Amino acid sequence: MKSIEIKVQIQVFDVEELSDSDRHLVERAKEMTQTSYSPYSEFRVGAAIRLQDGQVFAGSNQENAAYPVGSCAERTTFFYAQANAPEVAPEAIAIAAFTNGHFLEKPISPCGMCRQALLEAETRYGTHIRVLLYGTDGVYVAQSMRDLLPLTFDGSEMA
Ligand code: THU
Numbered sequence: 001m002k003s004i005e006i007k008v009q010i011q012v013f014d015v016e017e018l019s020d021s022d023r024h025l026v027e028r029a030k031e032m033t034q035t036s037y038s039p040y041s042e043f044r045v046g047a048a049i050r051l052q053d054g055q056v057f058a059g060s061n062q063e064n065a066a067y068p069v070g071s072c073a074e075r076t077t078f079f080y081a082q083a084n085a086p087e088v089a090p091e092a093i094a095i096a097a098f099t100n101g102h103f104l105e106k107p108i109s110p111c112g113m114c115r116q117a118l119l120e121a122e123t124r125y126g127t128h129i130r131v132l133l134y135g136t137d138g139v140y141v142a143q144s145m146r147d148l149l150p151l152t153f154d155g156s157e158m159a
Pocket of ligand 1: 038041043044045060061063070071072073109111114
């Protein structure tokens, strides 16, 4: 029997320790929680993506009475960015969640479907997307979406 060990490092920062551009991205994600349309879950998620040329696109989760029709904040934002700037690689994404009148202490991290969607940008552009997960206790930072989705399916096996 062999085993494969997969190690991932997540850094935890105080917001004040982030670079100005990362702190700004986190602030945009926090602001966007207030644009969430989430009458069913009342769980407001905001996301903001910075592209390599500095452009920032931001969005929030959008729900629907037919539940699966809704979209997470991450995919809403990612597809918005890709549709408007297909030639520029995303560099970082920040995510924040707000419910019961406050931001969560511990960060939420993207669902599997959003991880898969965002990972495709890393494959598409040959780059990494830094992931900033905001919680009032600290910001978890992963250097790549791949870190959040090891043993990835990226389509290369289909060739
Ligand atoms: N949601 C997100 O927008 N992002 C996540 O990372 C997790 C969940 C949304 C989907 C749904 O509108 C609500 O939060 C509850 O699951």
